[in-house]
Structures are given as C-alpha cells and as structure tokens.
Amino acid sequence: MRLDTVIENIERARLSVSPHHIVKLVAVSKSVGTSAVRSLYEQGQRAFGENRVQDMASKCRALDALPLEWHFIGRLQSNKINALLDLDPFLIHSVDSLDVARAIDERAGRRGVRPRILLQINAACEVTKAGVDPREAADVYAAIAQSCPNLLLDGVMTIGAHTEDRQSVQKSFETTRAIFDRLAPFAPSVCSMGMSGDYDLAIRCGSTMVRIGSALFE
Ligand SMILES: *Cc1c(COP(=O)(O)O)cnc(C)c1O
Numbered sequence: 001m002r003l004d005t006v007i008e009n010i011e012r013a014r015l016s017v018s019p020h021h022i023v024k025l026v027a028v029s030k031s032v033g034t035s036a037v038r039s040l041y042e043q044g045q046r047a048f049g050e051n052r053v054q055d056m057a058s059k060c061r062a063l064d065a066l067p068l069e070w071h072f073i074g075r076l077q078s079n080k081i082n083a084l085l086d087l088d089p090f091l092i093h094s095v096d097s098l099d100v101a102r103a104i105d106e107r108a109g110r111r112g113v114r115p116r117i118l119l120q121i122n123a124a125c126e127v128t129k130a131g132v133d134p135r136e137a138a139d140v141y142a143a144i145a146q147s148c149p150n151l152l153l154d155g156v157m158t159i160g161a162h163t164e165d166r167q168s169v170q171k172s173f174e175t176t177r178a179i180f181d182r183l184a185p186f187a188p189s190v191c192s193m194g195m196s197g198d199y200d201l202a203i204r205c206g207s208t209m210v211r212i213g214s215a216l217f218e
Contacts, residue, residue: 013203028213049073053080093157096120096130105148116152123172124161155190173205
C-alpha cells in the first residue's frame with residue numbers, strides 16, 4: 001500500500017535523525033475526492049490537508065462523522081478567513097505575512113476562538129512563492145506573537161525550492177530549520193516541510209511535519 005510505503009520512508013528518515021525525532025504525516029487530499037480520503041482514513045490516517053477553503057469545506061462536511069484533522073495549506077485570501085474559521089481547522093500552515101495574521105487574529109477574536117497557525121517562509125526567495133523573506137522571518141514571527149493574542153503561533157512552514165538541484169532544496173530546508181531553532185524562546189513545535197518529491201530530505205533537515213499528496217493518492 002502507498003500509505004505503508006510512505007510511512008516506512010518517513011520512519012527510516014526520522015530514525016536517521018534521532019529515535020526521539022517525531023514526524024507527523026499530513027495527507028494532502030487537494031486533488032482527490034471524499035472516497036479517497038475515507039479509504040486512507042480506514043487505513044489509519046487522520047490528518048488531511050487542503051489548499052482551498054471551498055474544497056476543505058465540502059470534504060469536511062461530507063466526512064463530518066469521521067474524527068479527522070483538517071490542515072489548511074493554501075494561500076489565504078482575506079475574504080475566505082471567516083469561512084475557514086467556520087471549519088475549525090486543526091492547523092493553518094500558510095500564514096504568509098503580519099497582515100494576514102492580524103486579519104485572522106481580528107476575526108478569531110470576534111468569535112472567541114484561538115486558531116493554531118504557522119508562519120510560511122519563502123526560504124529560497126522565489127518570486128512565484130508565498131511566504132516571508134527568511135531574513136525577516138524571525139522579526140515577523142515576533143511581531144505576530146506580540147500583536148495577535150488570539151492566535152496560537154506554533155512554528156514555521158516552507159515549500160522546498162522548486163528545482164531539480166538537491167543542494168538548493170536542501171539549503172531551503174536548512175534555512176527554514178535554522179529559523180525554527182532561532183525561535184526557541186517562543187517554544188514553537190512544528191517545522192512543516194517536505195512534500196512527495198522531497199520529504200526524505202526535509203526530514204533529514206529537521207522537518208517535524210510532512211505534507212504529502214501525490215505519493216499517497218496518484
Ligand atoms: C499540493 C501541496 C503539497 C503536496 O504536494 P505533493 O507533491 O502532491 O506531495 C504540500 N504542500 C502544499 C503547500 C501543497 O500545495
């Protein structure tokens with residue numbers, strides 16, 4: 001089974017870091033329907049990731065009876081924040097600026113909820129990619145921690161550099177992990193990095209959460 005293979009690969013990579021290094025798998029279901037989610041659930045998977053609020057809403061509702069954890073991993077437009085909070089997401093990985101954080105904070109405050117979020121870092125400084133500049137990440141993180149009382153800020157997320165060059169991909173993961181380590185005074189717990197093509201490398205660079213779609217579903 002694909003899930004078993006992915007879990008075995010994660011296991012091998014994490015043990016090469018340390019027996020104490022724990023890695024969580026988020027199954028990215030953005031390109032499949034509810035029956036594929038249900039089938040993975042029946043094999044034991046609980047955490048699923050979506051990159052569009054609308055798709056997350058429909059799957060979330062269709063599978064309401066199952067004890068699933070929904071992770072939001074896509075670009076968040078401010079007019080979708082309320083709809084996202086309605087779904088009570090387990091973790092929002094893709095907060096990519098202080099403005100977005102403040103917008104979520106403000107709406108969360110009105111509802112009396114405290115969503116868990118990560119700061120997305122554009123580790124390879126790619127123009128096509130969302131996320132804060134790695135040189136500003138620690139400052140933005142501190143500013144969110146200070147000015148957004150309704151957010152549970154719990155770490156960082158990155159998408160590995162978009163290139164065949166493993167060295168550059170590795171560098172983008174190392175950059176992100178180094179920022180995560182510098183944030184130790186804030187006690188972050190999640191360093192979300194690694195997708196189907198690069199999760200082994202991401203874990204070896206210190207990822208604690210991988211987001212895998214195609215390797216599980218295609
Ligand atoms: C689609 C997506 C993934 C999963 O990508 P795969 O290559 O299919 O594993 C992970 N993270 C984000 C942010 C995504 O949009």
